[in-house]
Amino acid sequence: GAVVSQHPSWVICKSGTSVKIECRSLDFQATTMFWYRQFPKQSLMLMATSNEGSKATYEQGVEKDKFLINHASLTLSTLTVTSAHPEDSSFYICSGKRTAKNIQYFGAGTRLSVL
């Protein structure tokens, strides 16, 4: 199956700092990438959808100025959590959809802890 690499897998940061999470599709081109957030014992919540070269579409209630998404190429998308606060601590997961296939492939996730 297709591989999505997400980095870092775990990050701890101080409150007020920014954190960047990278998501790469290693062996396929992802025309569309999705970013999810998952709190403990809850399901995945979609944060935003992005197409390569376009601005991301954010879900209701997700602050686009706080969660900056860049999808500059068909193999790379980044999520930057700006001015992180403890309530942003969560498990962030990216996903890429392969062109011409209706299947999403997911990264292993990034656990963010904001102190």
Add this chain to the structure above:
Amino acid sequence: DAKTTQPNSMESNEEEPVHLPCNHSTISGTDYIHWYRQLPSQGPEYVIHGLTSNVNNRMASLAIAEDRKSSTLILHRATLRDAAVYYCILRDVRFGGYQKVTFGTGTKLQVIP
């Protein structure tokens, strides 16, 4: 969006078959049925998908009811590594790659040694 309903949890003995049900009574003719699973502390993993006919792959089988209002994911021989949350999701083929996928609560499968 068409919704799916799954039991919150199920148990299975190791090396026995597991049948995970999913109801999707409002499914449309262009909805594919997808299954993903999420192991603890990992991102979801694609398992299988189908439209009308039953499907088999190396991981599992998907049995789809004739009226398509329900489906069953079949793990032929459960192992401890199959303990995960299993999500049944509908994806409308008309929207191609742009369709967002919403995850429900899924079924947490516990495999007993």
